[in-house]
Amino acid sequence: MTRPFNFSAGPAMLPQAVLQQAAAEMLDWHGSGMGVMEMSHRGKEFISIYEAAERDLRELLAVPAHFRILFMQGGGLGENAIVPMNCSRGGAVDVVVTGSWSQKSLQEARRYADAQAAASNEADRHTTLPAPTSWRLRDNAAYVHVCSNETIHGVEMHTLPDLAALGCRAPLVVDCSSHVLSRGIDWSRVGLAFAGAQKNIGPAGVTIVIVREDLLGHALPITPSAFDYKNVADNASMYNTPPTYGIYIAGLVFQWIKAQGGVAEMERRAIEKAQLLYGYLDDNGGFYSNRVARDARSRMNVPFFLADERLNEAFLAGAREAGLLQLKGHKSVGGMRASVYNAMPLAGVQALVTYLQDFARRHG
Amino acid sequence: MTRPFNFSAGPAMLPQAVLQQAAAEMLDWHGSGMGVMEMSHRGKEFISIYEAAERDLRELLAVPAHFRILFMQGGGLGENAIVPMNCSRGGAVDVVVTGSWSQKSLQEARRYADAQAAASNEADRHTTLPAPTSWRLRDNAAYVHVCSNETIHGVEMHTLPDLAALGCRAPLVVDCSSHVLSRGIDWSRVGLAFAGAQKNIGPAGVTIVIVREDLLGHALPITPSAFDYKNVADNASMYNTPPTYGIYIAGLVFQWIKAQGGVAEMERRAIEKAQLLYGYLDDNGGFYSNRVARDARSRMNVPFFLADERLNEAFLAGAREAGLLQLKGHKSVGGMRASVYNAMPLAGVQALVTYLQDFARRHG
Known part of the structure; x- marks a missing residue:
C-alpha cells in the first residue's frame, strides 16, 4: 500500500x-x-x-x-x-x-x-x-x-x-x-x-x-x-x-x-522538487499563484493561492481524497502551503502537480 | 518471550x-x-x-x-x-x-x-x-x-x-x-x-x-x-x-x-510491591540494607546497599544475567536502586527478591 x-x-x-x-x-x-x-x-x-x-x-x-x-x-x-x-x-x-x-x-x-x-x-x-x-x-x-x-x-x-x-x-x-x-x-x-x-x-x-x-x-x-x-x-x-x-x-x-547520499543529495532533490512545483505555479494560466520574489523562494515551504478562494475547501477535500494531506496554509497567510522537506519524495510533488492540474481543469 | x-x-x-x-x-x-x-x-x-x-x-x-x-x-x-x-x-x-x-x-x-x-x-x-x-x-x-x-x-x-x-x-x-x-x-x-x-x-x-x-x-x-x-x-x-x-x-x-483500574489500583499494587521489597531488605541477616526511615520510604525508588560493597559489580552482572536491568544506584548515593514504577509488575519485584536471596546465599 x-x-x-x-x-x-x-x-x-x-x-x-x-x-x-x-x-x-x-x-x-x-x-x-x-x-x-x-x-x-x-x-x-x-x-x-x-x-x-x-x-x-x-x-x-x-x-x-x-x-x-x-x-x-x-x-x-x-x-x-x-x-x-x-x-x-x-x-x-x-x-x-x-x-x-x-x-x-x-x-x-x-x-x-x-x-x-x-x-x-x-x-x-x-x-x-x-x-x-x-x-x-x-x-x-x-x-x-x-x-x-x-x-x-x-x-x-x-x-x-x-x-x-x-x-x-x-x-x-x-x-x-x-x-x-x-x-x-x-x-x-x-x-x-x-x-x-x-x-x-x-x-x-x-x-x-x-x-x-x-x-x-x-x-x-x-x-x-x-x-x-x-x-x-x-x-x-x-x-x-x-x-x-x-x-x-x-x-x-x-x-x-x-544512506541517500548526504546533504548534497538532499539539496539536489530539493532543487528538483522546488523547480517542478514553482514551475507549475508560475505557468498555469493564473489559476494558482505564489507571491514570493523568485530569488527569495523557499525550497522547503511553498505557499500558494487559488485565484478564486471560494474553491479552497473543495481543493483541500479533493486533495485529501487524492492522498495529499495537510495542504492548508497557515492562518496568518491563508491559501495553501506545500511543505516539501527531505522526507517528501519527488513522487509526492509529482502527484501534487498532477492534482493541481486536474483540479484547475475541472474548475477553471 | x-x-x-x-x-x-x-x-x-x-x-x-x-x-x-x-x-x-x-x-x-x-x-x-x-x-x-x-x-x-x-x-x-x-x-x-x-x-x-x-x-x-x-x-x-x-x-x-x-x-x-x-x-x-x-x-x-x-x-x-x-x-x-x-x-x-x-x-x-x-x-x-x-x-x-x-x-x-x-x-x-x-x-x-x-x-x-x-x-x-x-x-x-x-x-x-x-x-x-x-x-x-x-x-x-x-x-x-x-x-x-x-x-x-x-x-x-x-x-x-x-x-x-x-x-x-x-x-x-x-x-x-x-x-x-x-x-x-x-x-x-x-x-x-x-x-x-x-x-x-x-x-x-x-x-x-x-x-x-x-x-x-x-x-x-x-x-x-x-x-x-x-x-x-x-x-x-x-x-x-x-x-x-x-x-x-x-x-x-x-x-x-x-484499564487496570485507575490510580487506586496503581496505589494498591505499589504498596504490595514496596512491602515485598522492603520486607526482604529489612530481614535478610544484614547482607542488604535500606537506610531510609520507615515512615519516609518511597514506594517508587528503593535504594539499597550490600554490606560488602566489593560484591557490587558481581551483583549487577548477575542481575543482568537474570534479566533484572538498571539496578545500579545513583552516583551521589552509591549502592543499588530499584525503581518500581507503575509499569513494573509484581512479578518483577518477585524476581528481584528471588535474585537477592539467591545472590546472598551464594555470597553470604
Whole structure:
C-alpha cells in the first residue's frame, strides 16, 4: 500500500524506512531487552545512540571541531529566549525581519536585550529579502539574528550573509529550523545555528543548537541552568534528562540521509522538487499563484493561492481524497502551503502537480 | 518471550501493551495515513489525541475544574526555573529540602527570588522527613516548594502538608515527578504540581504542570513566552509546538492505567510491591540494607546497599544475567536502586527478591 503524501509544515512527514525501523525496535533495541524510551539516559545503550546521532549530524553538516552540538528542548519559540539569554550579554541585538519567525525572535529578544530590526521586508508583506548591504547593523551588536527559512511566509535566504564583509564583527545567529539538512551551512559565517527538529529532523520536542565554543559561558544570571549552553555543552546534553526518544529518531533520520547520499543529495532533490512545483505555479494560466520574489523562494515551504478562494475547501477535500494531506496554509497567510522537506519524495510533488492540474481543469 | 525487568529510575519501563500499540500505529494512526510524529499539532487528529490525554489525566487524578493541565518541555530541572519565574513574583520562596531534587529546586529558585530552606534533612543524609510543624515558613512566602518523592534518595512524603493548618496562606508547589499516578493528590492542599514524564508517565521530554487558575498571569518579565504558564494555558499547550509524540505515549499510558483500574489500583499494587521489597531488605541477616526511615520510604525508588560493597559489580552482572536491568544506584548515593514504577509488575519485584536471596546465599 502506498502511504499518502503529507505536506505538513511541521511536525512533518518522516522517511518510511525510519518509522519502520522505530516500530521494529520499539520493545527491544538491539537485543538490550529495552525499548529506547525505557533506557536510562546515562546507560551505555543510550549513550551509544546519542554519540552516533551527534557524530552523524556533525559529518552531514561538516560541523567544525570548534563548534559544539547540543540537543535541547523548547523548540524555536523557546530558543528565541534562550539565545538572547545566552548570547546577548544584555546588550544590543540586531534582527533581520523576513517573516513571522524572525519577527517573533525580535519581540522575544527585547525581554533580555536592546533588540532592533536591522532590516524588514514587512512593507513587501514578507515576500522579498532585504539585501545585506541595506541592513543597519550596530557596531555594538552582541549578535545578528536571521531566520534563513521562514516556514510561514515561504522565504528562504539561499546564501548566509558574510557579516565580516559588511564590516560587522558580531557573530551571526541563524534559525535554520525549516531548511536544516536540505543544504550545507557555511560555518565560517556562523556563530550559532539552531533548528527545531519537527521539520527536517524528527519529532517535535528536540531542538538542535550548534554553537561556536567562544560563545559559551556568557549567559545572563537569569538563564535557567537547564538552558545555559555551557551547562548543556559541558554535560554532553545530559545536564538534565534529554528527550531521548526524539534524539533516537533524529539519529535514524541522520542515518537515512547518509544512506541517500548526504546533504548534497538532499539539496539536489530539493532543487528538483522546488523547480517542478514553482514551475507549475508560475505557468498555469493564473489559476494558482505564489507571491514570493523568485530569488527569495523557499525550497522547503511553498505557499500558494487559488485565484478564486471560494474553491479552497473543495481543493483541500479533493486533495485529501487524492492522498495529499495537510495542504492548508497557515492562518496568518491563508491559501495553501506545500511543505516539501527531505522526507517528501519527488513522487509526492509529482502527484501534487498532477492534482493541481486536474483540479484547475475541472474548475477553471 | 518474557521481557527483562527494567528497574531504571527514569527514563523507565513502560507497559508492554503501550509499546505494542505504539509500534502498531507508527506508520498509520487510526487510518489517517500518518504516524503520530508526522501530524501537525493543529490538525484534528492530533487535537483529538491531546484532548483525550488531558481528559484522561484529569479523570485519573480527579483534577478539579479550577486547575489547568499543561503539557510542557524542559523536565524537572527546567521546571525548577519555570516555577519561580511564574510564581515567585520576585519575592520570598520557602523550600523544604528532603534530597537532591528539592536541593536543586532551592538553588535554582535563588536566581529569581529570595529562596530559603524552610527545613532540611541534610543532617540525616536525606533519610528522614522533617515534620511540617518544624518548617520555618515565612509570612510573605509566594509559595512553598516540596518534592513529594525524592527519586535519588528514595524518600517519599506520603501525605502532602496542610499549609493552611500550619497558618500559612501560600500555595503549595509539589514536584511529584516520581510518584505521580501511583497515588491520589489532595488538590485542596495544592497550588501547583508538576511532573517530568519519564518515570510514571511516558518518554522524557514532556513535563506535566497542573496549576490552579489564580496562579496564572503573574510571570516575571524575563520569563520566556514559551514557558509563561498563562500563554501555555490560554493556548491549550499549543503556544509553541508541543512534544507531540511524547504526549501521545503519555495518553496511551493514561488509557492503560484506566484499564487496570485507575490510580487506586496503581496505589494498591505499589504498596504490595514496596512491602515485598522492603520486607526482604529489612530481614535478610544484614547482607542488604535500606537506610531510609520507615515512615519516609518511597514506594517508587528503593535504594539499597550490600554490606560488602566489593560484591557490587558481581551483583549487577548477575542481575543482568537474570534479566533484572538498571539496578545500579545513583552516583551521589552509591549502592543499588530499584525503581518500581507503575509499569513494573509484581512479578518483577518477585524476581528481584528471588535474585537477592539467591545472590546472598551464594555470597553470604
